Amino acid sequence: MIDKVFQSLDRDIARLNQTLRKDGVAEIPRFFIKLLGQTAVIAAKLDIPVFATADVDAYANFTWLAKERFCAILAEEGLHYDELSNEIWMPRETTYSSIYSGLTFDGYRADLEYVLISKALKAKAKNRVLIRDYLVAGASPLFLNLCKIYGIDLEEFV
Amino acid sequence: MSISPSLKKRLQASADKAKSARQSSRFKKVLGKLVADGLIQTNQVYAPSRGKISIKDCLWAGEFEQRILELLPALVLKRPGIFSDLEHLPADLLGVIKALRRGEATEDFRSVPAASYRQWVARVGHKGKEPTLLKSFRFSQADLGCLRDLSELGYSESDAVRMGLKLMCEKFLGEGEPTDMRATKI
Numbered sequence: 001m002i003d004k005v006f007q008s009l010d011r012d013i014a015r016l017n018q019t020l021r022k023d024g025v026a027e028i029p030r031f032f033i034k035l036l037g038q039t040a041v042i043a044a045k046l047d048i049p050v051f052a053t054a055d056v057d058a059y060a061n062f063t064w065l066a067k068e069r070f071c072a073i074l075a076e077e078g079l080h081y082d083e084l085s086n087e088i089w090m091p092r093e094t095t096y097s098s099i100y101s102g103l104t105f106d107g108y109r110a111d112l113e114y115v116l117i118s119k120a121l122k123a124k125a126k127n128r129v130l131i132r133d134y135l136v137a138g139a140s141p142l143f144l145n146l147c148k149i150y151g152i153d154l155e156e157f158v
Numbered sequence: 159m160s161i162s163p164s165l166k167k168r169l170q171a172s173a174d175k176a177k178s179a180r181q182s183s184r185f186k187k188v189l190g191k192l193v194a195d196g197l198i199q200t201n202q203v204y205a206p207s208r209g210k211i212s213i214k215d216c217l218w219a220g221e222f223e224q225r226i227l228e229l230l231p232a233l234v235l236k237r238p239g240i241f242s243d244l245e246h247l248p249a250d251l252l253g254v255i256k257a258l259r260r261g262e263a264t265e266d267f268r269s270v271p272a273a274s275y276r277q278w279v280a281r282v283g284h285k286g287k288e289p290t291l292l293k294s295f296r297f298s299q300a301d302l303g304c305l306r307d308l309s310e311l312g313y314s315e316s317d318a319v320r321m322g323l324k325l326m327c328e329k330f331l332g333e334g335e336p337t338d339m340r341a342t343k344i
């Protein structure tokens with residue numbers, strides 16, 4: 001679903017920029033949206049069941065106008081941008097994979113292992129089942145290494 | 159770091175139990191409703207559930223997916239019509255609902271922090287609307303006269319008080335909408 005949102009946002013901002021250009025007003029500068037949380041987990045296309053609420057968490061450097069358009073397009077899909085997303089803690093080593101490169105912005109998702117570490121540390125109860133299923137399906141060496149770095153006790157996910 | 163065989167075995171047993179629960183008709187019915195209503199997104203396929211769902215089933219399914227418990231208090235409060243067994247609310251859920259009605263929900267609900275379940279009150283059912291609270295004030299005859307005059311312009315007395323509060327907040331606090339009034343339609 002997020003692919004559809006990104007495509008729609010890109011078209012929308014491109015149209016808006018065209019109008020702004022004609023009117024001699026500064027265009028919306030190129031920006032990025034980095035998906036976090038469950039949206040990033042769903043975008044990672046895991047084989048294990050993933051559930052999420054309608055909230056979309058993302059770091060982004062967009063202008064007010066671009067954010068308004070993003071929120072409106074998400075709302076059309078029944079989704080809601082969490083405006084406190086910039087407060088979400090992510091490990092400092094977090095890497096992001098490109099999932100969209102449009103005319104007006106770039107879309108990324110935080111790589112799965114880092115999202116799961118963030119969840120394991122900051123919202124253990126809510127994500128216990130997800131992390132346990134991930135461990136059973138075969139956690140990556142990177143995830144296990146990050147667990148060691150951040151002192152995560154895997155016994156807590158049984 | 160690696161997972162010890164003993165831990166792996168226990169994780170597997172626990173995952174098998176959850177998998178079996180997720181394949182049950184009770185879980186599918188609850189998720190079918192929540193997914194169809196756009197409250198939960200998932201990478202799994204659930205046939206949309208028709209008819210009412212049971213609170214008992216939601217509480218049970220919530221043991222395997224905590225986001226269901228996060229949504230449940232707001233759903234009971236704002237969309238009671240989707241449940242078949244409202245008359246059998248467990249004491250903890252009833253307590254949370256009462257606290258939400260009073261705008262005083264601060265206790266966790268089955269490990270879900272209050273802030274997490276409270277946020278859904280304005281976002282499910284009639285969106286943007288939160289329960290209103292009853293407050294009593296003593297007004298002078300002059301104040302009542304103002305309220306009457308405003309009501310002749312087509313505003314209810316509550317609307318007049320809300321508008322007055324909004325204007326004062328804008329003037330003295332520099333805020334467009336005070337936090338408690340975001341959900342109030344004026």
